[in-house]
Amino acid sequence: MNQESFSQIFINAALVNNFVLAYFLGICPFLGVSGKINTAGKMGGAVTFVMLISSMCAYGIHAFLEAIDAPFLQLISYIVVIASTVQLVEMFVKKMSPALFQALGIFLPLITTNCAILGLALFQTNKGYDFFQSVTYAFGAGTGFTLALLLMAGLREQLDFAEVPKVIRGTVLTLVAAGILSLAFMGFSGLGS
């Protein structure tokens, strides 16, 4: 069993080992949805929610699979749970806020194939976290993802007004900005250990 305290886990997941900038998880929505601060924040919220639910489910599934001695089913059951959770969130968002549903577009169902969520479930299993540690980890990871998305959106809104050569516009410019952001996050290393 892992002995890390809750604050350690949270700071670690949100800042030091930020899922997007240190582990490269969830790059697709990071590059795709980070155009506007507003959408980025809501996307972050949706991802955090799915992370919390799937982290709880993953904990239960892991315990069950240990009990019946079938670890090879782990990956398949995790992905099914995540896919169902995403479906649930999608229906919820569509009902509550059609405008947000429009804004997130294809990236909402694509949360299923967001590596950050499956990665979270796998990492918490590997690290041997107990239930409350897992939930803290999920919350930290979600916060970190939202933070990275918001920072990136802020940068990109500014970059829209910058005069850059045509060849660099688009993905190249975004990647360079992400690299610089990743460098900045390296400053957090050593924190919370």
Place this chain on the structure above:
Amino acid sequence: MNNEITKATAPNTTDEFIKGLWKENPVFVQVLGMCPVLAVSNTAVNALAMGLATAFVLIMSNSLVSMLRNFIPKEVRIASYILIIATFVTMIDYAIQAISVDLHKNLGAFISLIVVNCLILSRAEAFASKNTLTKSIMDALGMGLGFTLGLVSLGMVREILGSGSIFGIAILPDTFQEWVIMILPAGGFFTLAAWLLVFNLYKQKRNAL
């Protein structure tokens, strides 16, 4: 084999193969499946192993999806594709663990994360579910090799600059000051940006002609 049929279909299937390698290269042109591309391309060996593992899953899932394309109901197709992909990923995960424990440790959770590689799902949905078995396999082969090519070209640049070696063999003299940043996450972003820039410049030059 009927010669006329082979002749008629041959250019088609080769085209499916070539397009993944070059014109629709998953890494440089489509920019799909970026997470593993950036994460495990810190050395050329890791990149090659990851590329081949992904190519294997891609080929197997594409052929199975193509064979079952008339049996899978439309409503549950994405879920079925994911299950098919997850099965093959579990297989390759255990296979790599059996072949080399070190490699498995280096690649870490990223082998399992092949499941959520957008490239594989997008090929199943956009290509294999609509095309014949032969075409789907050719498509998967091209895309898989194109993906491996992209990964390795990224991994080589990062390994040469970051540790002065290539495939684990030192090629630069000891006096070379290693760019540690290339091994770190930020280096991945910068290297990919540089490659994309090269491709953009090439495209721009060709369009200008």
